[in-house]
Structures are given as C-alpha cells and as structure tokens.
Amino acid sequence: MSNATITKNEAGASSLRQARLPRWTLPALVVVSAAAGAGIGTAAGLGNTLQWGLIAAVLFILGSYGLAAAVEGGRQAKDRLATSLVWVCFVLAVVPLVSLIWETVERGKTVLDGYFLNHSMEGVQTILPGGGAYHAIIGTLEQVGIATLIAAPIGLLTAIYLVEYGRGRLAKAVTFFVDVMTGIPSIVAGLFILSFWIIILGFSYSGFAGAMALAILMMPVVVRSTEEMLKLVPNELREASLALGVPKWRTILKVVLPTAVGGITTGVMLAVARIAGESAPIVLLVFGAAGINNNPFDGAQSSLPYYIYEQWQLGNEASFNRAWAAALVLIAFVMILNLVARGIARWKAPKTGR
Structure with missing residues (x-):
C-alpha cells in the first residue's frame, strides 16, 4: 500500500472522529454555574438559596448546550440539552425531599427516644415536655x-x-x-x-x-x-x-x-x-x-x-x-x-x- 493511500485513509478516519468535550467539563460547569448563580443572586439582592439554585440551573443548561454546540456540533448539543434538563429536573425533585427528611430528622430527634415510643399522653400537660406517641x-x-x-x-x-x-x-x-x-x-x-x-x-x-x-x-x-x-x-x-x-x-x-x-x-x-x-x-x-x-x-x-x-x-x-x-x-x-x-x-x- 502506497504512502498516499495510507495518508488518505488516515484523513478519512480522522474526519469520522467527532470532537468531544473532556470528561471534566460538566463537573466544572456545575461548579461555575453554582458560583455564578450565587454571585448573580447576591448582586440582585436575592436572599433565598433556592433562587440561587434556579439561576445556577438555567446557567448550567445554557452553558452545556453552548459548549456542546461549539465543540461537538448541533446534534450532540441537543442531546446534551436533553440530558441537562433531565438532571436538573431530577435535582429539583430530590432537593425538596432531602430537605424535608433533613428538617424532620433535625427537629424530631430532640424528643425521639425510648420514653417517647413507650408512653402515651395520658395525664400529661400539653404545654410541658413529656409524653409520647x-x-x-x-x-x-x-x-x-x-x-x-x-x-x-x-x-x-x-x-x-x-x-x-x-x-x-x-x-x-x-x-x-x-x-x-x-x-x-x-x-x-x-x-x-x-x-x-x-x-x-x-x-x-x-x-x-x-x-x-x-x-x-x-x-x-x-x-x-x-x-x-x-x-x-x-x-x-x-x-x-x-x-x-x-x-x-x-x-x-x-x-x-x-x-x-x-x-x-x-x-x-x-x-x-x-x-x-x-x-x-x-x-x-x-x-x-x-x-x-x-x-x-x-x-x-x-x-x-x-x-x-x-x-x-x-x-x-x-x-x-x-x-x-x-x-x-x-x-x-x-x-x-x-x-x-x-x-x-x-x-x-x-x-x-x-
């Protein structure tokens, strides 16, 4: 096989390889989006961390789509957009659940003990500690x-x-x-x-x-x-x-x-x-x-x-x-x-x- 044929085959193989974002790109984008969301929220006077999270989520979706479109092409960018939306929706669904469980554990553990599990409210003044369930x-x-x-x-x-x-x-x-x-x-x-x-x-x-x-x-x-x-x-x-x-x-x-x-x-x-x-x-x-x-x-x-x-x-x-x-x-x-x-x-x- 001649050198010209080898060069042609190598050029064809390289043209079939699509440029890909490095693996660290999305984790880094998550960190950057979170920092940017906090910065924008603070500058806008938004004191609620949930609002910061929503801003960070929007920045992450837009950033992942823009980077994928610039490096990987339009088709892969659409796939990245759909994947980002799925992950953001998953986080939005999990955060309230985790927050609820965390709040319940933090407040419930103050009186949850063996006494609480083995006693009723019979004869207990409701304004005073004591009693159980x-x-x-x-x-x-x-x-x-x-x-x-x-x-x-x-x-x-x-x-x-x-x-x-x-x-x-x-x-x-x-x-x-x-x-x-x-x-x-x-x-x-x-x-x-x-x-x-x-x-x-x-x-x-x-x-x-x-x-x-x-x-x-x-x-x-x-x-x-x-x-x-x-x-x-x-x-x-x-x-x-x-x-x-x-x-x-x-x-x-x-x-x-x-x-x-x-x-x-x-x-x-x-x-x-x-x-x-x-x-x-x-x-x-x-x-x-x-x-x-x-x-x-x-x-x-x-x-x-x-x-x-x-x-x-x-x-x-x-x-x-x-x-x-x-x-x-x-x-x-x-x-x-x-x-x-x-x-x-x-x-x-x-x-x-x-």
Whole structure:
C-alpha cells in the first residue's frame, strides 16, 4: 500500500472522529454555574438559596448546550440539552425531599427516644415536655393493618378479574368506578363511612370505622398497580400452561401470580404508604385519645397523622417537638414497609438461573 493511500485513509478516519468535550467539563460547569448563580443572586439582592439554585440551573443548561454546540456540533448539543434538563429536573425533585427528611430528622430527634415510643399522653400537660406517641403508633398499626386486610384481597381479586376474565360492560363499569375511586378525596371516604356505618347502622366511633375508610382509599391503588403488573406477564406463559391441560384458575395461581408477585407487593406497599398519612377519616370516625386503646372495635383511638395534627394545633414548643418526632416515626414506618416489600419481592421473584 502506497504512502498516499495510507495518508488518505488516515484523513478519512480522522474526519469520522467527532470532537468531544473532556470528561471534566460538566463537573466544572456545575461548579461555575453554582458560583455564578450565587454571585448573580447576591448582586440582585436575592436572599433565598433556592433562587440561587434556579439561576445556577438555567446557567448550567445554557452553558452545556453552548459548549456542546461549539465543540461537538448541533446534534450532540441537543442531546446534551436533553440530558441537562433531565438532571436538573431530577435535582429539583430530590432537593425538596432531602430537605424535608433533613428538617424532620433535625427537629424530631430532640424528643425521639425510648420514653417517647413507650408512653402515651395520658395525664400529661400539653404545654410541658413529656409524653409520647405509643398510643398513636398502636392505633396506626391496627388501623392500617385492618385496612390492608380488607383492601388487598379485594383489590387483588378485582385486578385478576379485569385482566384474566373481564369482558363486556361489567368490566368497563368496574374499570370506570376504579378510576373514579382513585381520585376521591379522603374526606369523602370518611363521610361515606360516617353516614353508612355510624349514622344508618348505628355503630360507634372506632378504629375499625377509620380502617374501612382507609380501605376505600387503598383499594383503587391496589387494583391499578396489580392490574398493570398482571398485564406485564407474557401471554406465552399462560398459553404454555393451558396447553399442558392446567385449568385457568391454577394457571393464574401457579404461573401468573408468582411471576408478578414482586410488582404486586410493591403496589400494595405503595397503597399502604398512601393511607398511612391520612388524617381526615381519622378525625371524622376515630377521634383522638390521649390514652392507649388496644381495641380497634370500641372507642376512640389515636393515630400518628392525627397525633401530629393534634400536637401542632396546640401551638407550644413542647407540642411542636412531639409533632416532629411523630412525623419522623411515620416516615420511618413507611420506609420500613418499603424495605420489607423489596425483600419479599426479591424472595418471591421467579428464579432466572438454570
């Protein structure tokens, strides 16, 4: 091969190589944008760091697009623009969450200890330090547990019907009412149970009444999440089972549900997290109790959301600390539920190894 041919090939290969920004460019641009945002915010008299962050985000997006357009070309610049927008939106979504958790931990840890977790507000003056949320924790566990026992089987069976059997007008009607129930306010569910269970049937206010209202809020979430998980199961698995002569109910029980159990469990946990923080039905149906009531079927009973609301309304430093501590307990409760859901999903997921 002649030297002219080699030179030509090298020139063609070099023309195919597109100029790229160094790897350190974007981290450096983040630092420069943050510094510029702080400088512009200070010069403009903006004392809120959130405003500085928004200015820095805009500068980062514009800077990444401009640098990519100048060095890498228009197509790569558009890709950089989309990537920058995704990262900025991610940060904007995470910052409030991290800020909320940080603030809750900082304020809640002042009174969160063993005494707080093992004592109620029975006989405690609300303007003084002391007392705890043991009665509210018991109420939350019982009410959410009963609501889950009611809503999870009904929601699971409804989703199985819609995916595996549902045809015609009845399936459309069920789907419509599930969609309607997804958007109803919690106060409406509480009013329904109040009018039906207490006013018409004459039962008393209790934790069970609140649990029924929570079950109404939980049911459509379970139905929707389970329905989507069942739709993701490949039809080939169903057809292979049916081809072997396995009845349809057994195919659903032994093939479909085990395949989707991870997503179903996650959906149920999301539904539990949806109802764990509800206070409106509890205010209407359960009231609040300063003492411990272990019987959810008789008498007033507290819960963590109602306890937080109640303590914050008192308006003094001691009650504020108790409210923050209870909020921290509630967040920990939801996080533990999610960790348990992930563990169950990993344990029950189909094995892919040979």
